[in-house]
Amino acid sequence: MRKYRILLPFLLMIIGFVLIGFAWSINIGVPLNSICLILGLGLSFFGFFVFVIGLWKNQF
Incomplete structure (x- = not known):
């Protein structure tokens, strides 16, 4: 499940x-x-922003 949390922001940025x-x-x-x-x-x-917030809250 953690892999999808970090892939989503990168996928949004790429698109x-x-x-x-x-x-x-x-x-x-x-x-x-x-x-x-x-x-x-x-x-x-x-x-x-989703990536930064995820790093800030240690969700990844």
Whole structure:
């Protein structure tokens, strides 16, 4: 069970970085690029904060 607690923040950060890269590299239109960028930033920061909080509370 502990392995999944540490994999979740890293998985969120990886998906966020992929969405950010998708938003910056593909010219598909303003609404979809903006949505990918905002979701990617949100997932990246949320994954980082979950990881820091998990380390702070010694959950991992």
